[in-house]
Amino acid sequence: MSLGLTALELARIQFAFTVSFHIIFPATSIGLACFLALLEWKWLRTQNPVYKDLFKYWIKIFAVAFGMGVVSGVVMSYQFGTNWSEFSRIAGAVTGPLLTYEVLSAFFLEAGFLGIMLFGWGRVSPKAHFFATLMVAIGTCISMFWILSSNSWMQTPQGFAIENGIIVPTDWWAIVFNPSFPYRFAHMAAAAFLVSSLLVVGTAAWHLLKGRRDELVKKSFSMGLWMVLVTSCLQIFIGDNHGLNTLKHQPVKLAAIEGHWNTNHDHGMPLLLFALPDMENERNNAEIGIPYLGSLILTHSKEGQVTGLKDFAKEDRPNVPIVFWSFRIMVGLGISMVLLSLTALWLRKKGKLYSTSWFHKCAIVMGPTGYIALLAGWITTEVGRQPWVVYGVLRTKDGLSHTVTADQVGLSLILFVLVYTLVFGSGIYYMLKLIKTGPTFIDSTSESEITGLGHFKTPLRPLSAVEDSFDDTTQNPITPANHNKENNHD
Numbered sequence: 001m002s003l004g005l006t007a008l009e010l011a012r013i014q015f016a017f018t019v020s021f022h023i024i025f026p027a028t029s030i031g032l033a034c035f036l037a038l039l040e041w042k043w044l045r046t047q048n049p050v051y052k053d054l055f056k057y058w059i060k061i062f063a064v065a066f067g068m069g070v071v072s073g074v075v076m077s078y079q080f081g082t083n084w085s086e087f088s089r090i091a092g093a094v095t096g097p098l099l100t101y102e103v104l105s106a107f108f109l110e111a112g113f114l115g116i117m118l119f120g121w122g123r124v125s126p127k128a129h130f131f132a133t134l135m136v137a138i139g140t141c142i143s144m145f146w147i148l149s150s151n152s153w154m155q156t157p158q159g160f161a162i163e164n165g166i167i168v169p170t171d172w173w174a175i176v177f178n179p180s181f182p183y184r185f186a187h188m189a190a191a192a193f194l195v196s197s198l199l200v201v202g203t204a205a206w207h208l209l210k211g212r213r214d215e216l217v218k219k220s221f222s223m224g225l226w227m228v229l230v231t232s233c234l235q236i237f238i239g240d241n242h243g244l245n246t247l248k249h250q251p252v253k254l255a256a257i258e259g260h261w262n263t264n265h266d267h268g269m270p271l272l273l274f275a276l277p278d279m280e281n282e283r284n285n286a287e288i289g290i291p292y293l294g295s296l297i298l299t300h301s302k303e304g305q306v307t308g309l310k311d312f313a314k315e316d317r318p319n320v321p322i323v324f325w326s327f328r329i330m331v332g333l334g335i336s337m338v339l340l341s342l343t344a345l346w347l348r349k350k351g352k353l354y355s356t357s358w359f360h361k362c363a364i365v366m367g368p369t370g371y372i373a374l375l376a377g378w379i380t381t382e383v384g385r386q387p388w389v390v391y392g393v394l395r396t397k398d399g400l401s402h403t404v405t406a407d408q409v410g411l412s413l414i415l416f417v418l419v420y421t422l423v424f425g426s427g428i429y430y431m432l433k434l435i436k437t438g439p440t441f442i443d444s445t446s447e448s449e450i451t452g453l454g455h456f457k458t459p460l461r462p463l464s465a466v467e468d469s470f471d472d473t474t475q476n477p478i479t480p481a482n483h484n485k486e487n488n489h490d
Helices: 007-046 049-077 085-119 126-155 172-176 179-209 214-248 250-257 295-301 320-348 359-365 368-386 406-437
Strands: 161-165 166-169 273-278 283-290 387-391
Touching: 007 179, 007 214, 007 320, 007 368, 007 387, 007 406, 049 214, 049 406, 085 126, 085 166, 085 172, 126 172, 126 179, 126 368, 126 387, 172 179, 172 295, 179 214, 179 359, 179 368, 179 406, 214 250, 214 295, 250 295, 250 320, 250 368, 250 406, 273 295, 273 320, 283 295, 320 359, 320 368
Parallel strands: none
Antiparallel strands: 161 166, 273 283
16 A cells, blocks of 8 residues: 555655645635625625625525535644654654644633534624624634644744743743744735635636626626735735745755756846756756846845855755745736736726626636635645755654554555545545535525524524525526626625
């Protein structure tokens, strides 16, 4: 079952698989929780039923994403004790408390108010329900805070001493607010909002392309595009500052990102748009770049010097081709998000935002790009840190469990792939069915309106928060006449 790979290689593949699968669900939950809080606040402020109906639609998708995120996160954490017990033994005095703080301050907050958020509509006052929604949204952000603090400490470790081969914390303020944490936290927060807003935009675009022009679809499309505009432009600023921080604290990672082999002592560094890095011969093939722009971006000087990969020992370099191309995928998709939102502004000004089918097709294609850019960014971060699990302190190979074998890790990896495909594949399929169904207007005079979520019957289990079936009749719901105006304004 070793598949011809070592235990270290298989353990890294297994962790990469589980964490990549996991991250898409918390990112969705973080963004959607804040979107739901905004929708409910807008409803309380305006009493516009469109906001309430959108809330009751998107909370179904949030519930599924949140549930899958919790399950996949629990499974992932067990690997610290099985495949990576040496890492836990050596660095656990720092990472253990940080993850504990996440559970105590965030998970309990989310769990305490999640039931009210999902099942309390009509059972508690509107303000109390909004408070619960707000607490869940804040809880997801607090969870992101502690997870990013722990991971950022592994990237730029501070506030510790080494005693008898064990990492011992000496300054918790320096540990939590390590040098890369503010930039990485802001970068991940913007990424989570982009993931969810593109999901909202893609869903609305699908229904616009199918001919729906009611206020539910149009409002989703408009709000989502505004969020894409704000967060994608903000992400450029955050990413630039994050890059400068990486240049200072992880120069070898930055050199790999740029495919920069030789330190430029007497000339500016170009910004490479395309290259085929060759690690064996320590050079790039088929380079296409813009002269001096790399130095200008990274040092704010046309002739600024940037340390090259050859100045670092070979055993301290990451996999350059992976880091180089994953970064460009992330940046390329980020630029396309900015272009999408700017095009939306132009169409909005012309009054054609809801009637331009080619733009709706582009928005559908862009729907999943938030997830792709998110994964590409994490690949850049994690592969770029190699060969260190705690940068400059603990090598990845030294964090592997001594007793684990390649056959054991290979077998568990195969089982993970099979179970994840079945369980989470079903969950993702269910989310896609909800997306295909789309938001529907709720009859505010019906008794079901005040008794719960979904069809608003009293739920007997958590998954009852979402609908149990998908009738073809819900694909093009009959809506009240006052919601079917064909106007093109917001």
